[in-house]
Every structure is written in structure tokens, then in C-alpha cells.
Amino acid sequence: MKRSNLTRKDLARIINEDLGFSQRSSSDLVDEVFSCLRDTLLEEEAIKLVQFGTFTVRQKLPRVGRNPRTGETMEIAKRSMVTFKASRKLRDKINT
Amino acid sequence: MNKSELIEAIAQETNLSHKDASSIVMTILDTMTETLAAGENIEIRGFGSFVIKEYESYQGRNPKTGEVIDVPPKRLPFFKVGKELKERVDSLK
Numbered sequence: 001m002k003r004s005n006l007t008r009k010d011l012a013r014i015i016n017e018d019l020g021f022s023q024r025s026s027s028d029l030v031d032e033v034f035s036c037l038r039d040t041l042l043e044e045e046a047i048k049l050v051q052f053g054t055f056t057v058r059q060k061l062p063r064v065g066r067n068p069r070t071g072e073t074m075e076i077a078k079r080s081m082v083t084f085k086a087s088r089k090l091r092d093k094i095n096t
Numbered sequence: 097m098n099k100s101e102l103i104e105a106i107a108q109e110t111n112l113s114h115k116d117a118s119s120i121v122m123t124i125l126d127t128m129t130e131t132l133a134a135g136e137n138i139e140i141r142g143f144g145s146f147v148i149k150e151y152e153s154y155q156g157r158n159p160k161t162g163e164v165i166d167v168p169p170k171r172l173p174f175f176k177v178g179k180e181l182k183e184r185v186d187s188l189k
Binding site: 005015019032037040044051080083 | 097098099102105106109110116119120121123124125127128129131132133135136137138139140141142143144145146148170171172173174175177181182184185186188
């Protein structure tokens with residue numbers, strides 16, 4: 001059932017094979033790209049990657065929810081989360 | 097931040113040329129796109145994972161006209177933010 005997942009390791013291997021950076025550098029470069037994306041989101045700044053998609057940090061307002069097990073009502077605190085919207089192009093590619 | 101700003105940031109951090117930084121970013125994004133297009137998932141530790149969900153065809157309705165339409169099977173990509181990043185983003189407030 002488990003299909004193979006693409007990981008940082010695979011990306012590093014492809015950078016090494018396709019672009020000729022050493023294995024060590026390739027691995028550092030992949031980490032650099034994702035830590036840059038992460039730091040940007042931690043600044044609450046959106047990332048718009050044309051042809052891929054957009055990452056946004058969204059504020060979810062506090063709301064009253066219910067513990068589904070006990071039925072007890074409780075306040076769900078204000079929280080922030082990262083959302084991703086795939087670009088039209090990516091969605092089309094996935095469906096062809 | 098957009099793609100050119102990302103490329104610029106990578107070039108500065110790594111002391112690589114703009115051209116090299118651009119090839120790296122494009123290779124990563126193209127590989128991720130191809131992976132998802134092949135119906136495979138992506139898991140990047142410390143960042144998050146992308147999963148393809150498959151939907152069977154179903155009968156839907158045009159919400160404007162009420163007309164019944166057949167929605168063909170489709171696949172949609174979902175991003176799930178990694179636990180650590182999720183917690184760090186949430187603690188920003």
C-alpha cells in the first residue's frame with residue numbers, strides 16, 4: 001500500500017546528478033532552500049511560487065468548539081497555521 | 097516572497113551565482129511537481145508533506161443553476177505542515 005515518498009535525500013541526489021554539485025553540497029543546498037522557506041513563513045510572510053503554489057500563514061480566530069467525546073463546550077484559542085494552495089498549473093498536471 | 101526573491105536569498109546565503117541558485121530552486125520545484133503529477137507523495141522533514149488524494153467520480157450540482165452534473169474522478173494535492181513548523185508558527189501570535 002505504501003508508495004515511495006520523495007524526501008530531501010532524493011532531492012539532494014537529483015541536484016547532485018543533474019547539476020553536478022557534490023553530494024555533500026547538494027544535501028546542504030536542499031536544506032538551505034527549505035530553511036529559507038521555513039524562515040519566511042516564520043516571518044508570517046506568504047510565499048508565492050509561480051507554477052507550483054502559494055504558502056500562506058493564516059490566523060484562525062478563536063471560536064467555541066465542543067469536545068466530541070464529552071460534549072463539553074470550550075473556547076478554541078486563536079491560532080496561526082500554514083496553508084498551501086496548489087497553482088492551477090500544478091493541479092492540471094496532477095490530473096493529466 | 098516570490099520565486100526570484102527565493103533565488104536571490106539562496107544565492108546570498110550560499111555565495112553561489114544567481115544562475116546556480118536558480119537551477120537549484122527550479123530543479124527542486126520541477127522534481128516536486130513531477131513527483132505529485134506521478135501520484136507520489138513528498139515528505140520534507142522540518143517543513144511538511146504533500147499528499148495526493150484521489151476522488152472517485154460523483155454526481156454534483158451546479159450551485160448556481162441546480163443542474164446535476166457528473167464530476168469526473170480527480171486527484172488533488174494537499175500540504176500538511178510539519179509538526180515543528182506548525183508549533184513554531186502557532187507560537188508567533
